[in-house]
Amino acid sequence: MHPLIAPLEGSLIVSCQAYPGEPMRDPRTMAQVAAAVSAGGASAVRAQGLQDIRAVQDAVDEPVIGIWKDGAEGVFITPTLEHCLAVIDAGADILALDGTRRDRPDGRTLEQTITAVRERFDGPLMADCDSVDSALAAADLGIDLIGTTLAGYTRARPTTTGPDLDLLRRLADQLPSSSVLIAEGRVHTPAQAAACRTAGAHAVVVGTAITHPTTLTTWFHDAVTSS
Structure with missing residues (x-):
């Protein structure tokens, strides 16, 4: 097991992202948010975009999980080999990429992408x-961290209210012991985060519920105005 992975066991990972056009869509702001969640106990920070990865890397001591979102449909989370190499060059400690079985924009398979990445990078992959099926296939390729990030966002599984605990339980039973199971997606409360751990997740990623004030505000706004 890579030395960056062991400290993630039983921990909280925080995703620090803002969407294009939002007031917080600035690498300096995301770096400050990352520093704040680091102070609160985050074991790692997930950062999106090359500038954000560089800024967050300078702001925290914890590992930075780097992604590059390009587009909004199909495979868009670090979708190609070019994106993967750019994220690595930006300083990500852990490279995260789309692990589904869908066609990738550059025509490479996930296996071909991982093989090429391994020629340049010996850090953990997520x-x-x-x-x-996609999780087991990714594990077979030797990918270190298996996340449920896209469960409910493709046609493979229905969208659950909160995290997909059924998927977590099934993966906890079926993944090889060498794989580290990461819960991610729609974890909106501490109770849900704890439920992910009970379901078998080694670590839990929380993003929106901690680092996205626009969405948080709409939750409270809707509750107040509809009462």
């Missing part, structure tokens, strides 16, 4: 998966 696959953002959407189903049991």
Whole structure:
């Protein structure tokens, strides 16, 4: 097991992202948010975009999980080999990429992408998966961290209210012992985060519920105005 992975066991990983056009969509702001969640106990920070990865890397001592979102449909989380290499060059400690079985924009398979990445990078890899099949396939390729990031966001599984605990339980039973199971996606409360651990997740990623004030505000706004 890579030395960056062991400290993630039983921990909280925080995703620090803002969407294009939002007031917080600035690498300096995301770096400050990352520093704040680091102070709160985050074991790692997930950062999106090359500038954000560099800024967050300078702001925290914890590992930075780097992604590059390009587009909004299909495979868009670090979708190609070019994106993967750019994320690595930006300083990510852990490279995360789409781990589904869908066609990738550059025509490479996930296996071909991982093989090429391994020629340049010996750090941990994280696959953002959407189903049991995609997760097991990613594990077979030797990907270190298997995330449920895309469960409910493709056609592979229905969208659950809160995290997909059924998927977590199934993966906890079926993944090889060498794989580290990461819960990610729609974890909106501490109770849900704890439920992910009970379901078998080694670590839990929380993003929106900690680092996205626009969404948090709409939750409270809707509750107040509809009462």
